[in-house]
Amino acid sequence: MRLEGKGIGWRYGNGPWLFSDYDIAIQPGESVGLIGPSGSGKTSLGRLLAGYEKPLTGEVSVPGRSPNHTGYDPVQMIFQHPERAVNPRWSMARTLTEGWSPDAPLLDALGIKDDWLRRYPNELSGGELQRCCIARALGPNTKFLIADEMTTMLDAVTQAQIWHTVLEIASKRQIGLLVISHDHLLVNRICSRIIPFG
Amino acid sequence: MKQASSVVTLNGANRWNERRRTFASTILAAIFLAGIAACSWLLGSSGLSVQLENRNLAPSMTHLFGTDWLGRDMLSRTVKGLALSIKVGLLGAACSVVIAATMGLMAATLGRTVDRMISWLIDVCMSVPHLVMLILIAFVCGGGLKGIAIGIMLTHWPSLARIIRAEAMQLMAAEYVLVARKLGSSRLKVAIRHLAPHLLPQLLVGFLVLFPHAVLHEAAITFLGLGMSPHQPAIGIILSESMRYLSTGMWWLAVFPGLGLLLTVRAFDKLGNHLRQLVDPRHTHL
Numbered sequence: 425m426r427l428e429g430k431g432i433g434w435r436y437g438n439g440p441w442l443f444s445d446y447d448i449a450i451q452p453g454e455s456v457g458l459i460g461p462s463g464s465g466k467t468s469l470g471r472l473l474a475g476y477e478k479p480l481t482g483e484v485s486v487p488g489r490s491p492n493h494t495g496y497d498p499v500q501m502i503f504q505h506p507e508r509a510v511n512p513r514w515s516m517a518r519t520l521t522e523g524w525s526p527d528a529p530l531l532d533a534l535g536i537k538d539d540w541l542r543r544y545p546n547e548l549s550g551g552e553l554q555r556c557c558i559a560r561a562l563g564p565n566t567k568f569l570i571a572d573e574m575t576t577m578l579d580a581v582t583q584a585q586i587w588h589t590v591l592e593i594a595s596k597r598q599i600g601l602l603v604i605s606h607d608h609l610l611v612n613r614i615c616s617r618i619i620p621f622g
Numbered sequence: 623m624k625q626a627s628s629v630v631t632l633n634g635a636n637r638w639n640e641r642r643r644t645f646a647s648t649i650l651a652a653i654f655l656a657g658i659a660a661c662s663w664l665l666g667s668s669g670l671s672v673q674l675e676n677r678n679l680a681p682s683m684t685h686l687f688g689t690d691w692l693g694r695d696m697l698s699r700t701v702k703g704l705a706l707s708i709k710v711g712l713l714g715a716a717c718s719v720v721i722a723a724t725m726g727l728m729a730a731t732l733g734r735t736v737d738r739m740i741s742w743l744i745d746v747c748m749s750v751p752h753l754v755m756l757i758l759i760a761f762v763c764g765g766g767l768k769g770i771a772i773g774i775m776l777t778h779w780p781s782l783a784r785i786i787r788a789e790a791m792q793l794m795a796a797e798y799v800l801v802a803r804k805l806g807s808s809r810l811k812v813a814i815r816h817l818a819p820h821l822l823p824q825l826l827v828g829f830l831v832l833f834p835h836a837v838l839h840e841a842a843i844t845f846l847g848l849g850m851s852p853h854q855p856a857i858g859i860i861l862s863e864s865m866r867y868l869s870t871g872m873w874w875l876a877v878f879p880g881l882g883l884l885l886t887v888r889a890f891d892k893l894g895n896h897l898r899q900l901v902d903p904r905h906t907h908l
Contacts, residue, residue, distance in 0.1 A: 476800055496806035508797040513819055523805030560805070 426451050427473060427499060427568045427600055431482030434468050442468055444481060448619070450568060455594065455601035457611035457618040464622025466604045467504075470570045473602065474501035488567060496523055500561035504573040506553035510545045516556055517541040524563035533589045534559050551578045555586065562593060568600040576607070587614055644896035651889040655708065658886075662705040665698045670855060681874050688874035691867060700879045703857040704886060710767070711837035714774030718836070719829045721779040726786025727817060730794050731809045740787070747780040752835075756843055767850060770843055774836045782828040789824060790817050823901040830894035834887040841883055857883050 426449050433444035442465030450456050460466050472479045475486070475493055488498040503509045510519050520526055520541065534555045540548060548556070554574065561569060569590070575583040591614060594601050605611050611618055638646075673693035681688040687696035729740040747755065756773040763769035790813075793799055799816050807815070844850055844858025852859055857879050864875035 474804070476804075493803075494806075494808065497804040500804060501801075503797055503801075505797075509801050511798045511802075511816055522802060522807065560801075563805075 425487045427486055429473055429484045432472055432479040433481035450600040450602055452600050453598040455615045457615035458604045458621050459611055460621030466621055467572050470572050470604050474499045474570050496565045498565060498567040500566050501570040502557055502561055502574045506550060506557045509557050512545050516543055520556055520560050526559045530559055551582055570602045572604045640899055644900055647893040647896050651893045654889050658704050661701045665701055670694055670698055687878040690875055699855040699860055700882050702855040703860050704882045707837050707840050707857050710771050710840045711833050713771055714836040715829050715832040717775035718778035718832050719825050722782035722786055723825055725783040726790050727813045729787045730790030731813045744780045744784055752777050756839055757848055760848055774839060778832050778836055786821055789821055793817050793820055827898045827901055830890055830897055834891045837887055
């Protein structure tokens with residue numbers, strides 16, 4: 425029941441291989457840090473594992489993912505730029521309930537206030553949007569969460585608050601976490617295993 | 623001091639920016655359209671009957687646009703012809719927009735094979751000149767008003783479909799659409815809830831740009847004598863019939879219907895262009 429990439433490889437066009445024949449596995453409830461310099465292919469690896477792209481070589485196996493990638497995906501990814509990950513024409517209430525309906529305790533834990541729900545993305549700050557994106561990705565069927573520089577744009581206090589909530593939910597529901605970051609301190613603090621990349 | 627204030631008004635309130643021009647051309651086009659509709663309704667069909675005692679009259683107070691060689695009132699015929707052209711144009715443009723939107727969205731959402739098929743179809747339709755295709759389709763559909771309307775519907779969608787496809791493709795690669803798919807939204811749901819609202823302005827502009835095209839092609843095909851019966855007052859038929867009498871000095875037979883057609887096409891062409899510049903984010907609104 426683990427998220428597994430076997431012998432996966434990726435490159436853009438005919439450029440050099442970012443990684444090839446790469447193996448990675450994440451157990452449920454485990455939190456893994458992926459650390460590497462900019463441009464080393466961390467985000468690309470995350471996108472492959474989340475099923476946004478098909479790896480050029482090798483394969484990704486996820487328990488519970490339908491073969492043609494329809495329905496709610498057990499692997500959810502949270503992006504670095506939340507303003508691009510929400511439809512600018514949708515109110516936050518509509519955005520939040522796109523995959524499932526988050527309950528009040530979760531919204532509270534993430535610090536999402538009721539009056540944000542009536543607003544539109546351009547009326548919220550990056551941090552506020554990111555909290556909504558996290559709530560949206562934590563549906564009951566989420567088994568693995570890939571956090572790609574999830575809190576890079578936030579201040580230290582907010583960062584701590586959000587990670588506290590996410591880690592708590594992850595350990596309670598046995599969600600496997602892949603934390604993609606270049607912040608060693610953060611990853612050392614929250615991850616049980618660290619994979620240097622690139 | 624006085625000079626300075628006049629400069630401010632020149633740059634501020636008195637200047638016609640794109641928004642104002644669009645607004646003005648919308649009103650003019652709407653008035654024109656309403657005028658044609660009202661005149662067509664008020665004039666009735668009495669002016670269309672043959673009155674041999676009133677043949678070949680030059681424009682006067684009783685017959686503003688003159689009469690033709692059968693004594694029919696040219697004002698009535700022009701207005702009725704324009705109304706018919708506009709009706710066919712509206713219908714043709716609206717259906718073209720629907721087809722273009724469906725095709726574009728299908729190409730963008732249903733995967734590579736469907737995209738290739740639709741792109742191929744667009745290329746095929748665009749490689750044949752509009753008018754030739756239009757004549758073929760009108761002929762196959764048995765001619766008449768129905769044939770022409772179907773022909774216009776089926777020939778004007780490809781260029782718009784290509785634009786919609788490109789826009790929709792770009793949106794499909796947007797992060798929020800990718801996320802929506804991962805959150806379990808089906809392709810249809812993504813197309814309707816995420817893509818279509820973004821494409822609405824393009825479709826509206828497309829409609830306004832296609833409309834004058836459709837009117838011109840309707841006039842062209844009736845001018846060539848395809849489709850409608852000579853009794854029906856269509857602008858193309860009126861213009862083609864007047865050709866025979868122009869050399870005898872009856873200028874009013876062609877000038878007024880021609881002007882009417884020109885005004886219709888120009889008004890909507892201008893409106894479409896203004897609106898396109900407003901909707902296009904790369905344009906400044908000056």
